[in-house]
Amino acid sequence: MTPPSSSPFDLTNPGSAGRGDGEASNQSTFAGLTLPESRGPLSRWVMDWVRGMPADAPTVPFSDPFDDDLQLALYCCYETHFTTLPEAVGEVEWDLDLLRFRRELEWVFELGLRGVIGAPPDHSDVGVAIRAMLAADDGPSLSRFMETNGTMTEMRDFVVHRSAYQLKEADGHSFGIPRLSGVAKQMLVQIQAGEYGADGVDREMHASLFAQTMREFDLDDRRNAYLGDQPGSALAISNLISMFGLHRRWRGALVGHLAVFEMTSVVPMGRYASALDRLGASAAARRFYDVHVLADAEHEMMALELARTLAANEPALACDVLFGASCAIAAEHRFAVGLLRQWGIDPAQA
Numbered sequence: 001m002t003p004p005s006s007s008p009f010d011l012t013n014p015g016s017a018g019r020g021d022g023e024a025s026n027q028s029t030f031a032g033l034t035l036p037e038s039r040g041p042l043s044r045w046v047m048d049w050v051r052g053m054p055a056d057a058p059t060v061p062f063s064d065p066f067d068d069d070l071q072l073a074l075y076c077c078y079e080t081h082f083t084t085l086p087e088a089v090g091e092v093e094w095d096l097d098l099l100r101f102r103r104e105l106e107w108v109f110e111l112g113l114r115g116v117i118g119a120p121p122d123h124s125d126v127g128v129a130i131r132a133m134l135a136a137d138d139g140p141s142l143s144r145f146m147e148t149n150g151t152m153t154e155m156r157d158f159v160v161h162r163s164a165y166q167l168k169e170a171d172g173h174s175f176g177i178p179r180l181s182g183v184a185k186q187m188l189v190q191i192q193a194g195e196y197g198a199d200g201v202d203r204e205m206h207a208s209l210f211a212q213t214m215r216e217f218d219l220d221d222r223r224n225a226y227l228g229d230q231p232g233s234a235l236a237i238s239n240l241i242s243m244f245g246l247h248r249r250w251r252g253a254l255v256g257h258l259a260v261f262e263m264t265s266v267v268p269m270g271r272y273a274s275a276l277d278r279l280g281a282s283a284a285a286r287r288f289y290d291v292h293v294l295a296d297a298e299h300e301m302m303a304l305e306l307a308r309t310l311a312a313n314e315p316a317l318a319c320d321v322l323f324g325a326s327c328a329i330a331a332e333h334r335f336a337v338g339l340l341r342q343w344g345i346d347p348a349q350a
């Protein structure tokens, strides 16, 4: 059957990059991929369980919320909801033992985040509070460093670290759609349509554009090809969204997180684009960043309005909205610090 000519999607070629299901190029084969080395008892237990090697679950100790072992264990648990993990045996997505263990990991993650973030701010006006949080954020700027001093090797590192989330960009926030109602649901759908390139003719899925950037850098664009190279601070970017998205009770935090994500995108994306220009990267490699400069100029207003709307409709969630916003800032801070230190750069100088 021939698709209608007005369709914005290339229905005749669902595997074409950037149109329709443009993720095909990074999902079509997992051949040769394996799970990485474990980073401690938590990730070892989860990966062994996924491989079909059950054992008694270890105790989950209180730890730094961005701990490598904790984050890899959590990541593997969450990834069962998004894709097929390498080496996975059987149906593990709703395995009760895995879910029970994930819940313990989440408690430690949440508790650790609360310790990092401290007391919640006044939530009588979430829009004002989120803007104030962002204005007060004095974390290092990776994008400013990349724009002025970053090398191509560092840019590739950045892309590899970011790929834990970016190859499934927007999917975690989409879990919030059935968990919202009324206008708030419509607003989230509208933002997500942009993320999936479904908001007009010739738009592209942002995850597909990121895969294209990876290919331009001769990187493997398959999901989890670099899982062994991504530290806890990189995996936490993805895990935070998955945790908020997969729990209805965290729908306020998910929306607050999205607001910060969208509101801190336009300037950094423009800087990464200019870094790639300076480094002589191709237009195809830059496209992911160029598209975000335009798309997120709209999304940042829509996402803040979504946060305001949800808090107005469900005032009991206002505090969670700000918790999610604070967590987004904290996770990005740790991501930047981790990467700068990996490159031998003092984060205070970036």
Ligand SMILES: [Fe+2]
Residues within 6 Å of the ligand: 169, 195, 206, 292
């Ligand atoms: Fe996006």
Ligand SMILES: [Fe+2]
Residues within 6 Å of the ligand: 195, 262, 295, 296, 299
């Ligand atoms: Fe966006």
